[in-house]
Structure formats: C-alpha cells, structure tokens
Amino acid sequence: MLVRDDIVEYSLDTHHSDEQGKVVRKKIWKVTAILSIITTIEVLVGIYLPKGDNPGLQWDLIKWGYIILTAVKAGYIVLVFMHLGDERKNLRYMILVPYIIFILYLIFILRTEALYVNDAWEFLK
Amino acid sequence: MAGAHTQQMDASTAWGGGTSPFKVSYGKLMMWFFLVSDGLTFGGLLCALGFAKFANPEWAASWPMGEEVFTHIPFTHMPAPLIYVAFMTFILIVSSVTMVLAVEAGHRMDKKGVIKWLMLTVVGGLIFLGSQVWEWSTFIAGPDGNLSTWHDNTTLQHNCYGGVYEVVGEHEHMHTEITSYGPTLYANFFFFITGFHGFHVFTGVLFNLLVLRNVVRGVYHRRGHYEMVEKVGLYWHFVDLVWVFVFTFFYLV
Numbered sequence: 001m002l003v004r005d006d007i008v009e010y011s012l013d014t015h016h017s018d019e020q021g022k023v024v025r026k027k028i029w030k031v032t033a034i035l036s037i038i039t040t041i042e043v044l045v046g047i048y049l050p051k052g053d054n055p056g057l058q059w060d061l062i063k064w065g066y067i068i069l070t071a072v073k074a075g076y077i078v079l080v081f082m083h084l085g086d087e088r089k090n091l092r093y094m095i096l097v098p099y100i101i102f103i104l105y106l107i108f109i110l111r112t113e114a115l116y117v118n119d120a121w122e123f124l125k
Numbered sequence: 126m127a128g129a130h131t132q133q134m135d136a137s138t139a140w141g142g143g144t145s146p147f148k149v150s151y152g153k154l155m156m157w158f159f160l161v162s163d164g165l166t167f168g169g170l171l172c173a174l175g176f177a178k179f180a181n182p183e184w185a186a187s188w189p190m191g192e193e194v195f196t197h198i199p200f201t202h203m204p205a206p207l208i209y210v211a212f213m214t215f216i217l218i219v220s221s222v223t224m225v226l227a228v229e230a231g232h233r234m235d236k237k238g239v240i241k242w243l244m245l246t247v248v249g250g251l252i253f254l255g256s257q258v259w260e261w262s263t264f265i266a267g268p269d270g271n272l273s274t275w276h277d278n279t280t281l282q283h284n285c286y287g288g289v290y291e292v293v294g295e296h297e298h299m300h301t302e303i304t305s306y307g308p309t310l311y312a313n314f315f316f317f318i319t320g321f322h323g324f325h326v327f328t329g330v331l332f333n334l335l336v337l338r339n340v341v342r343g344v345y346h347r348r349g350h351y352e353m354v355e356k357v358g359l360y361w362h363f364v365d366l367v368w369v370f371v372f373t374f375f376y377l378v
Contacts (some may be wrong), residue, residue: 014350016232024229032222035349043211048207051190053354063378070373073243074366081225081362083355091147091157099161110172114179121181 031080040067133248156356160363163280163325167367171374174314188311196264210376213256214368217326220249221365224333228358231351236340239354243337246361250330257323261316315375322367329364332357 016024045066051059074114084092147154180183192206223245230238267343336357345351 014232014352014355015234018233021229021233024232025226028222028225032218035218036215039211039214042373042377043207043214046192046207050192066373066377070369073369075364077221077362077369081221081365082359083228088146088148091149091154094147095157095161099164102165103172104341106168107175110176111179114176117180118182118222 006022027080031076035076038073042069053108127268130152147288150352152356153352156359160359163363164367167318167321167370170314170318171370174318174374177314184255184308184310188308189371191375194315194376195260195263199259207376209256209260210372213253213260214372216253216256217247217365218369220246220253221362223249224235224358224361228351228355231345231354234346234351236346239345239351241341243333243340243354247333247337250326250333250361254323254326254330257319261319318371319375321366322371323363325367329357329361332360 045062049062051062054062078096084095149157178188195210196204196206197209221240227239227242227246230242289354336353339353340351341344345353
C-alpha cells in the first residue's frame with residue numbers, strides 16, 4: 001500500500017445525508033439573508049448619508065460603521081461559506097491568527113508612516 | 126481516475142495511527158495557504174491605498190467620494206450613485222451562494238444538483254465580469270462612449286475619472302474632449318485593484334468551468350467525492366470576500 005497523505009478519505013467530511021443537507025441549506029439561506037441585508041444597509045447609507053453632507057464626527061461614525069459591517073460580512077463568508085468555522089480549531093487558528101496579526105500591523109505601520117510623510121510635506125511647504 | 130494515488134490509505138499508517146493535525150486533505154490545505162498569501166496581496170494593495178490617502182490628505186480631498194465613484198446605470202443618463210455597484214456586489218454574493226449550494230449538493234453525491242448550481246455560479250461570474258467591463262468602458266470612454274482617451278496622446282491612466290470634459294464642435298461634428306484629468310494616483314489604485322480583482326474573477330470562472338466539465342463527465346462521481354468542487358469553491362468565495370473589501374474601500378469610504 002502506498003503511503004501518501006495527500007488523498008486520504010479521512011481528510012474531511014465529504015459526505016452528508018439528506019437530513020444533514022437540509023440543516024446545511026437552511027444555514028446557507030440564513031447567511032444569504034444576513035449578507036443581503038448588510039449590503040442593502042450599506043448601500044442605503046451610502047446613498048442617503050453621503051460623505052459630502054456629513055463631515056467631521058458624523059462621517060467618522062459612518063466610516064467605522066462601514067468597516068464593522070464589512071468585517072461582519074467577511075466573517076460570515078469565511079466561517080460559513082468557506083466552512084472554516086466547521087474545520088478543526090488548529091486549522092482555523094493557523095489560517096486566521098497570523099493573517100489578522102500581519103494585516104493589523106500593516107495597517108498600523110502604513111498609517112503611522114503616512115502621517116510622518118504628511119508632516120514632511122507640511123514642513124517643506 | 127482510480128489510480129494508485131486515489132486509493133484509500135490504511136488508517137494505521139496515516140499519522141502513525143493518530144489523527145491528522147488539520148484534518149483536511151493536502152489539496153484543501155494548499156488552497157488555504159494560497160488564499161492566505163493572495164489575501165495578503167490584496168490586503169497590501171488596499172493598505173497602500175490607505176497610505177496614499179493619509180500621506181497627503183489635502184490631495185486626497187480632491188479624490189472622488191465613495192458614493193460618487195460610479196453613478197451611471199445602462200440605458201439612462203439619470204445619476205444613480207452606488208446602484209450599479211450594489212448590483213455587482215449582489216451578483217457576486219448570489220454566485221457565492223450558488224457555489225456553496227453546489228458544494229452541499231456534492232456532499233450528497235447529487236450530480237445533477239452540482240451541475241445546476243455550478244452552472245449558475247459560472248453565469249453569475251460572467252454577469253459580474255460583463256458589468257465590470259461596462260463600468261470600465263464608461264470610465265475610459267465617457268458615459269456616451271464619445272470620449273477617446275487615445276486622443277491627444279493620453280494614456281489609459283489619464284482616464285476621464287474625476288476630470289472635466291466638454292462638448293466641442295458644431296452640429297453633427299459635436300464630440301467630447303477632455304479638458305482636465307482627474308487625480309491619476311487614485312485612478313492607478315482604482316484600476317489596478319479592481320482590475321486585479323476582475324482577473325481573479327476571470328480565473329475563478331475558468332476554474333469553475335473546468336471543474337464543471339469534470340462533474341458533467343462524472344469524474345468526481347467515480348472518484349467517490351466532490352472535494353474538487355469544494356476546493357474551487359474556496360477560491361470563488363475568496364473572490365467574493367475580496368470584493369466585499371474593495372466595495373467598502375472604493376465605493377463607500
């Protein structure tokens with residue numbers, strides 16, 4: 001018998017019964033509704049509360065609202081549609097933790113450096 | 126496809142009789158690795174957009190505001206902020222749903238179901254690509270298609286985006302000319318990031334078509350599982366995931 005660990009049948013839950021399928025489909029439709037509602041909210045806010053009419057603090061709140069809604073949508077896509085929520089905890093953390101740490105660092109460092117670059121421009125004026 | 130490589134492995138030899146640390150197949154694990162690296166690429170691009178914004182806020186103030194980025198819809202001149210892009214977003218979400226339904230059908234070994242949902246996914250991808258082509262051509266050639274960016278030796282990066290154009294000439298010789306260009310750095314980011322995403326959608330549609338062909342030919346049915354649908358599904362959902370962020374950081378914020 002060939003010893004290879006790439007195509008083994010224990011690898012994942014490749015099969016489920018009709019009853020389990022019903023449960024899975026119900027979850028899919030629920031997440032579809034959530035994603036559609038969030039997108040509709042984002043679009044309506046975009047149309048009726050545009051940046052031009054809402055400067056300052058109000059826009060900051062709207063902006064962070066968008067970012068939070070985006071993160072929620074991303075979470076549903078990754079955890080439900082990509083089934084990462086159903087995978088083993090090991091795999092889930094191995095994918096998510098390094099990625100999130102790296103991106104948060106990237107956002108932090110680019111924002112910090114961008115503000116310094118801006119200071120330099122202001123100084124040169 | 127029932128070669129030696131698809132034979133079931135003896136459970137006592139795998140992982141020395143223990144369980145796999147990740148409990149996923151090689152192909153799926155590698156797809157996840159790829160998606161993480163691809164996600165870092167897109168993350169880097171969007172962070173670079175943020176860098177450009179924060180590094181020169183005065184300049185970025187002249188960039189178009191999210192809801193103003195694209196205000197056209199086909200067959201009308203009515204300004205409709207966000208509507209068309211919202212339609213594109215919705216198409217991508219729906220095609221993601223049909224993809225996950227194809228995966229679910231595969232788990233029940235329902236070949237007809239997989240074919241149906243996978244075909245709908247491909248159709249959704251093609252509608253998205255077509256929509257993006259229309260969006261881009263409207264940016265580049267103007268809403269009436271009478272604006273040539275090749276005129277006056279301009280390059281595509283000097284798009285009419287945010288620039289000013291006016292109608293010149295008389296009677297039947299009327300045409301539109303660019304009188305000033307929009308912010309080019311913004312256009313660079315816009316076309317590169319949405320273009321790179323569109324390229325992913327394009328390859329995703331190709332992968333889906335290839336897998337669909339195999340499904341129709343019964344390759345996965347003979348293999349005994351539809352894991353390949355799940356693997357291309359991961360890629361397809363990733364494309365949707367990236368669009369969620371592109372939508373937020375270009376069209377909303």
